[in-house]
């Protein structure tokens with residue numbers, strides 16, 4: 001399938017590029033937060049827009065023709081820099097770091113004002129986004145990857161903006177379907193629960209590369 005790219009970059013060069021990716025995305029995240037919360041007037045807005053346009057022009061000097069895709073090194077390390085949740089170079093992504101343990105996976109992330117839904121609370125769609133990635137990555141890490149077939153979320157109480165913790169584990173595997181459950185909690189209290197069914201698509205059956213089944217170093 002297109003978009004999965006084998007691309008060998010030596011470790012030193014990759015570390016350098018990763019640093020640059022994180023740096024530019026971090027600057028733009030800061031800009032997003034500043035934009036959401038700004039109270040400045042017309043003159044400052046006009047000046048800020050002029051500077052942002054100049055920065056955009058610099059970045060446009062050398063662009064990929066399309067999305068970043070998912071890139072692998074021969075050692076199985078993986079880069080999903082455009083991913084909406086994990087993407088190192090995607091300012092829309094919080095970005096989330098998912099940690100994988102033997103039995104479960106977890107994440108901790110600070111969701112700022114750009115993820116607001118109800119006043120002061122995280123948007124329900126953003127929580128679904130985080131669950132989709134957390135549960136999907138958990139299935140992938142356990143060697144039973146799939147595309148999201150069904151994702152259900154039960155919102156038990158509002159999730160305040162700020163630090164959240166997510167946890168997930170594979171509940172069971174039935175043929176090509178992996179059932180994963182997870183929670184999001186704040187200060188030790190569960191605010192949302194989710195179950196996802198991840199399905200190994202027809203086109204991938206019998207040919208999931210080793211790098212895909214046990215990938216490391218995401219983001």
Ligand SMILES: CCCCCCCC/C=C\CCCCCCCC(=O)SCCNC(=O)CCNC(=O)[C@H](O)C(C)(C)COP(=O)(O)OP(=O)(O)OC[C@H]1O[C@@H](n2cnc3c(N)ncnc32)[C@H](O)[C@@H]1OP(=O)(O)O
Pocket residue numbers: 001004132133134136137140145146147148149150175176177197199200201202203204207208209212
């Ligand atoms: C080179 C190797 C690649 C490996 C592939 C792994 C890829 C992911 C890897 C790593 C991800 C890391 C984390 C990601 C996190 C983010 C994930 C996303 O955002 S994914 C984007 C949103 N989801 C979609 O766009 C799916 C769109 N839908 C489809 O592509 C198909 O409908 C798909 C794959 C879900 C199923 O289609 P069928 O043709 O492959 O499957 P059929 O053979 O018809 O069904 C197999 C079994 O699944 C059930 N099933 C089918 N669709 C279902 C559904 N939607 N929900 C529940 N069950 C379903 C069926 O009843 C059947 O069950 P029975 O074996 O008979 O018991």
